[in-house]
Amino acid sequence: MEKKDYNKEILQFLKRYPSGINLTPQEIITLLFIKIYSDGNFEKNYIEKDLIFFAVQKTINLLNQLNTPTVREDVIVENLLKKNLLIFSSTSINSYYISDIGISIIESIFYREIEDQSDVESNIYTIYMALKALENSDKKELKNFLTHPFYDLILKLDHKIRNIKEKINNSKNSIKVALKTGDETSLRKFIDELTNIKSIIKNITTSLSRYSSYNQIIYMLNMLQKKYEHDIEISDLIFRASMKLFGLKNEIENLLIEIAEFINRHTSLLTMKINVSSLDKIINFQQKLLTFFGKKGLCLSRPERMKPSEFRYKWQQNKRKPIYIEESNNIINDEIDQVEEDEVNIIVNELLEKVNKYQIINYTQEIIDYPLARGNLPKYYNLIISKLSDFITIIDAGKEIEIDGVFYSDIEIMIKKSIGNERKELANDI
Structure with missing residues (x-):
């Protein structure tokens, strides 16, 4: 592109944003909630008006809890439209698209943080509500949900588990280095970091417990399995969805056990190392005391050596047992x-x-x-x-x-x- 073309693009940008891009906390947090609660890929699918206002309402409630001044719901949506972060859908009534610049802001600011900090229970609850809505629908809608949208929501949980595993591996490597170098301060720091990860996994496990939406999803899948027991295709989709949920829960629980064992093992090593260090200090102090009194010509009486009492052994010859040869009939066993x-x-x-x-x-x-x-x-x-x-x-x-x-x-x-x-x-x- 020539220099003249660059100037043209810059002038177009200044016309669209004469005062630059200034985002308020309400607008930034609204974009965050749209990212969390949007279903599927919001880059290609339109977003319903109800979801936009739901995200705005969540933003206002959160800021009210923090005693932060807010504006009306329609003002927040209007500002997002003025700043080209939201665009009206031309093909669907009461729907919006997030603009390219809005998507860039969401991905650059929130992508990693959301995947690490978003509530797993919200994803599980979304699956539960979708299944509940399909409870009385035809099998075609159920098949479409279990084919694609269901696994899109599961993919978010898989991504979170993968990020946690990466953190655990990094912390493990740091702890091993600290053990070799003998840096007790850094060792304690990394063990605290692993403890925090353990609490994160516990929270995820709690969200998959019997009192959460997870157990209700399993129940609903069993009911749907009985309802469509004579439809091989739907029954197989339901079975695969159930196995995916079971596998996800087992993976999280195994990860929790693994990190708990790692923390306990290295905490014991740290305690042992501290005890050995303290013992070395005591030995050095004792050596200084002996050196000091040795210079003063101190003579210590030598204690009498204790003599062991007399031992008597009764030797008895044991008869050697004959060698036993096992003679098993392999032919009879095969029969x-x-x-x-x-x-x-x-x-x-x-x-x-x-x-x-x-x-x-x-x-x-x-x-x-x-x-x-x-x-x-x-x-x-x-x-x-x-x-x-x-x-x-x-x-x-x-x-x-x-x-x-x-x-x-x-x-x-x-x-x-x-x-x-x-x-x-x-x-x-x-």
Whole structure:
């Protein structure tokens, strides 16, 4: 671009912003809340008017708590429009777009902070409200939600976990360096930093607990699973969504355990190091005392050495046991294993016949009727279901039953249809 073109661009900018870009706290925080509560990619999708005014109301409430003067809601929206941060949508009534400069401000100022500090519960609650709204809708809308918007919200949680893992790894490396250099002050500082990260993960885990929206989402997914149990496609989408939520919760809990163990281990090392340092100081002081009194010609009486009492041993010869040679009949063992495998295959075939006949059966109640499985239920419960997994769909009833002091998931199974097509769709989705 020539110099003349640069001047032209600068003049256009001055015409649009004669007094520059001056953002008030109300406008900056409103942009922040729009970023937090906007659903999906706000760079391409329009934003409803209700969401804009909801963000403005959240801004006013927050500033009122901080005793900061505010203006009316319509004034804040009008200022954002005047400064070209918001643009009216030409294709959708009562909708807006965030301008390029507004997007730049949001990404440059808030991108990392929001991903680290936003409330996880708000994302979980958004999923819950979306599912609740789809409770009485048709399966097409439910399919669209579970295909894309659901995973967009889950992606925000994955990004937060990834950032926390990076912080933990950086702190771990710093602690290891501090241990090598012997800098106790920096070591305490990094352990405090890890403790803060531990509290962050605890807060996330709390937001996924039984009293949060997470448990209600699991309940609603189970209800939808029963509602669409005969629709293989919808049932599979619901199952994958449930597994994604379970995996997310397990990942967070495992991360919490890992950081707790790391903190405890290195806190013990720090305590041991301090104790050794104190012991060195005491030894040095004792050496100074001995040196001082040694110069004065101090003579210490030598204590009498204690003599051990007499020991008597009774030696007794033990007879050597003959060498034992194990002679096991491998052929008989192989025959026993083959008989057991044949009985398991018989159980699998009978269960498949029942599923084909009744469409759906209770796996837990059916398997305990077989003597072989009842004799060692923890082993055959998982063995038989693994052999059935290629032919059936598993439906978790959401409860557990106790059999002989062991808790098992109460699950139902139904025949899987069009297995080849489902695998192709799953491969395309991935």
